[in-house]
Amino acid sequence: MRLPPRLTLRSLSLHTKLMLALVVLVALVAGTSTYFLIGHSRERRLVELEERATRIADLYSHSLAQPLWNVDRGAIDSQLAALAPNPEVAQFTVTAVGYGIVSNAKGDQHLDPADSVVRIRSIEYDPPGDAPREKIGEIRVVLTKAVAERAISGARRAILAMVALVVAALYAATFLLLKRMVGSPINRLEEMVDRIADGDFDARCAVESGDELGRLATRVNAMAERLRVSTESLRESERKYRSIVENSLEGIFMLDRSGHLNEANPAMAQLLGYDAATDLIAAAVSDPGKRPFSPMQTGALFDLLSVQGEIAGLELQLNRLDGNPIWVQLNARGRAGDDGSPRCLEGLLTDVTARKHAVENLRRHRDQLELEVSERKRTELELLASRERLQQLSAHLEAIREEERKHIAMEIHDELGQLLTALKMDVSLLRMQLAAGSAAMQKVEEMRELVEKTIQIVRNVVSHLRPAALNFGLASALEWLAEDFSRHAQIVCHFHREGAEPHLADARATAIFRIVQESLTNVARHANASRVDVTLANTEAGIELIISDNGRGFDMAAARAGYSYGLQGMAERARLIDAQLHIESEASSGSVVRLCIQDGSVTAH
Structure with missing residues (x-):
C-alpha cells in the first residue's frame, strides 16, 4: 500500500x-x-x-x-x-x-x-x-x-x-473570490510557464488585469520573449562557433588526461596529415601509438597547466601520420573537474615549422652578424685610435707650421729687412751724389721706389706669416687685422673689445687669430658684405669671439657637403684649443661665427 x-x-x-x-x-x-x-x-x-x-x-x-x-x-x-x-x-x-x-x-x-x-x-x-x-x-x-x-x-x-458565523461566511466568500481572482490566473500562468519551460517560447500569458498577477503575467511574457531572443542568439553563437572551429586555420582540440582526443577540427586533422577530424579521433582511439601527444607530453602539459593555470606559446615537436616531424606552438586552458584539478585541456595548435627553420637561419645569420659587428667594432676602435693619432699629428704639424712661420718671419725681417734697409741707404747716398734731372738721378729714383715697394712687400709677408701685433696680445693683433682687412678688402671692419684683455698661451692666441683671419677671408671672397664686426668678450665664464657680417649668407648644409676646407680648417683649429665653434647663416641675412672658450686657465691682465 x-x-x-x-x-x-x-x-x-x-x-x-x-x-x-x-x-x-x-x-x-x-x-x-x-x-x-x-x-x-x-x-x-x-x-x-x-x-x-x-x-x-x-x-x-x-x-x-x-x-x-x-x-x-x-x-x-x-x-x-x-x-x-x-x-x-x-x-x-x-x-x-x-x-x-x-x-x-x-x-x-x-x-x-x-x-x-x-x-x-x-x-x-x-x-x-x-x-x-x-x-x-x-x-x-x-x-x-x-x-x-x-x-x-x-x-x-x-x-x-x-x-463563528461571520468567519464561516467570510471564509466561503474569500474562498470563492480567491479561487476566481487568484487560483485560476495562477493556474493559467503555471500552464504557460510549463509550455515555455518545454521550449515553446511563442507561448504567452493572457494579461487580464493590472494588479500584481497581471504585472506578473507581463513579466512572464517579457521573460519568454527574452528567452526566445537569447535562445536564437545562443543558436546563432553556436553556429558561428562551429563555423569558426570548422574553418579555423589553427588546430583546435580537446585532450583528456589519458591522452584521448575528445574533439578536433579539420585544421587539426590536416596539420597531422589526416583527411578528416573523425579519422584523427578514430585513429587515436584504435591505435595509442597514433595519438598526437605522447604520454610523456600529455603528463607534462597537465602538470604545467596545474602550476600556471594556462599554457601560452609552448613549442612542441609532434609527428605527422607519415612520420615526418613538425613543430607546433600550443596555447591552452584547462577545464576543471569536480575536485578543482584540470579534467581536460582545450587548446590551439599552430604550425611553426617554417618559422622554426627561419629562426634557426636567423640565429646563424645573427651569430655571423655578431662576428662581423665585433670585427667592425675592432676596426672602428683602430680607426678611432688612428684618428686620435692623426689629430695629434695635425696639432703637432700646426704647431710646427706656426713655428716655421715665426722663424721664417724673423729670418725675413732680420736678414732681408736689414739688407733692404742697407740697400735703401746706399741708394739714398748715391742719389745725393748725382745731379738733379740727370738720367742717372731718374734711374736712382726708380731703384729707391723699387726698394720701398720691396720693403713693404717684405713687411706684409712677415705680418701674414707672424703678425708682430701678436707679441703685444690677442686684442692688438685682432685690431691690426681688422684695420688691415678694411684697407685691402675695401670693406668696413670694426673691432670691439668687452672686458679686460685675456692672457692666453701663444698657441691659443695664434689659433684664434687664424680663425678670425680665415673668417675675414671668407667674407671678402663670398659674402659680398659692406660691414664686418669682430667682437672679443672676456667674461668670468671664458672668452667669446664673434665675427658677424651683413652679407648674403650661405647654405650650411651645402657648404659642408661641398667639403669647404676653410670651414674644416677653422673647426680643426677650434678643436685643437678645446673651443666650441658655431656658425650661423641664412640667405640674405649674413653670417655669424661664434667661438667660445671655457677655460679656467684664461686670465686677464
Missing part, C-alpha cells in the same frame, strides 16, 4: 496558504476582540451591581431609622421583603445597637462570600429639637454576582456563535 506524501506547509498551494492565513488572522482578531468585549461587559455589569448594592444600602439606612427606633419588626420586615425577591439579592440583615439582629431576609441565590458584593451602612436616628443624631443600628446588604456571571456567559456564547 502506497502512503500519501506527508502534508507540510511548503507542499500546500498558494490558495490554501492564503485561506489558512485569512482564517488564522480573522480568528485572532475576532478572538481578541471578543475577549476584550466580554471583559468590558463583565466589568460594566459588576460595576452596576456594586452601584446597585450601594444605593440599596443607602436607601435602607434612611428608611429603617424610624422603624428601628420604634423597634417595629413588621415595618422592617415589610421593607426588606419588598426587595428580597430580586434575583441578585442574597441577604439583607438589620442589626440594632445593643440588641443584635433584628431582621434577616434571604434571597433565592446561594450565598457565596467570594462571589458577593457586600455593603454595610449605619442607621442613625435624628430626634426632634437640637439633639444630635444617634446611631441605633446598621444594615448589611449582600448581592450575588452569579446572575451577572450567567448573563455574561450567555452573551459570550452568543458573541462566539456570531463570530
Whole structure:
C-alpha cells in the first residue's frame, strides 16, 4: 500500500496558504476582540451591581431609622421583603445597637462570600429639637454576582456563535473570490510557464488585469520573449562557433588526461596529415601509438597547466601520420573537474615549422652578424685610435707650421729687412751724389721706389706669416687685422673689445687669430658684405669671439657637403684649443661665427 506524501506547509498551494492565513488572522482578531468585549461587559455589569448594592444600602439606612427606633419588626420586615425577591439579592440583615439582629431576609441565590458584593451602612436616628443624631443600628446588604456571571456567559456564547458565523461566511466568500481572482490566473500562468519551460517560447500569458498577477503575467511574457531572443542568439553563437572551429586555420582540440582526443577540427586533422577530424579521433582511439601527444607530453602539459593555470606559446615537436616531424606552438586552458584539478585541456595548435627553420637561419645569420659587428667594432676602435693619432699629428704639424712661420718671419725681417734697409741707404747716398734731372738721378729714383715697394712687400709677408701685433696680445693683433682687412678688402671692419684683455698661451692666441683671419677671408671672397664686426668678450665664464657680417649668407648644409676646407680648417683649429665653434647663416641675412672658450686657465691682465 502506497502512503500519501506527508502534508507540510511548503507542499500546500498558494490558495490554501492564503485561506489558512485569512482564517488564522480573522480568528485572532475576532478572538481578541471578543475577549476584550466580554471583559468590558463583565466589568460594566459588576460595576452596576456594586452601584446597585450601594444605593440599596443607602436607601435602607434612611428608611429603617424610624422603624428601628420604634423597634417595629413588621415595618422592617415589610421593607426588606419588598426587595428580597430580586434575583441578585442574597441577604439583607438589620442589626440594632445593643440588641443584635433584628431582621434577616434571604434571597433565592446561594450565598457565596467570594462571589458577593457586600455593603454595610449605619442607621442613625435624628430626634426632634437640637439633639444630635444617634446611631441605633446598621444594615448589611449582600448581592450575588452569579446572575451577572450567567448573563455574561450567555452573551459570550452568543458573541462566539456570531463570530463563528461571520468567519464561516467570510471564509466561503474569500474562498470563492480567491479561487476566481487568484487560483485560476495562477493556474493559467503555471500552464504557460510549463509550455515555455518545454521550449515553446511563442507561448504567452493572457494579461487580464493590472494588479500584481497581471504585472506578473507581463513579466512572464517579457521573460519568454527574452528567452526566445537569447535562445536564437545562443543558436546563432553556436553556429558561428562551429563555423569558426570548422574553418579555423589553427588546430583546435580537446585532450583528456589519458591522452584521448575528445574533439578536433579539420585544421587539426590536416596539420597531422589526416583527411578528416573523425579519422584523427578514430585513429587515436584504435591505435595509442597514433595519438598526437605522447604520454610523456600529455603528463607534462597537465602538470604545467596545474602550476600556471594556462599554457601560452609552448613549442612542441609532434609527428605527422607519415612520420615526418613538425613543430607546433600550443596555447591552452584547462577545464576543471569536480575536485578543482584540470579534467581536460582545450587548446590551439599552430604550425611553426617554417618559422622554426627561419629562426634557426636567423640565429646563424645573427651569430655571423655578431662576428662581423665585433670585427667592425675592432676596426672602428683602430680607426678611432688612428684618428686620435692623426689629430695629434695635425696639432703637432700646426704647431710646427706656426713655428716655421715665426722663424721664417724673423729670418725675413732680420736678414732681408736689414739688407733692404742697407740697400735703401746706399741708394739714398748715391742719389745725393748725382745731379738733379740727370738720367742717372731718374734711374736712382726708380731703384729707391723699387726698394720701398720691396720693403713693404717684405713687411706684409712677415705680418701674414707672424703678425708682430701678436707679441703685444690677442686684442692688438685682432685690431691690426681688422684695420688691415678694411684697407685691402675695401670693406668696413670694426673691432670691439668687452672686458679686460685675456692672457692666453701663444698657441691659443695664434689659433684664434687664424680663425678670425680665415673668417675675414671668407667674407671678402663670398659674402659680398659692406660691414664686418669682430667682437672679443672676456667674461668670468671664458672668452667669446664673434665675427658677424651683413652679407648674403650661405647654405650650411651645402657648404659642408661641398667639403669647404676653410670651414674644416677653422673647426680643426677650434678643436685643437678645446673651443666650441658655431656658425650661423641664412640667405640674405649674413653670417655669424661664434667661438667660445671655457677655460679656467684664461686670465686677464
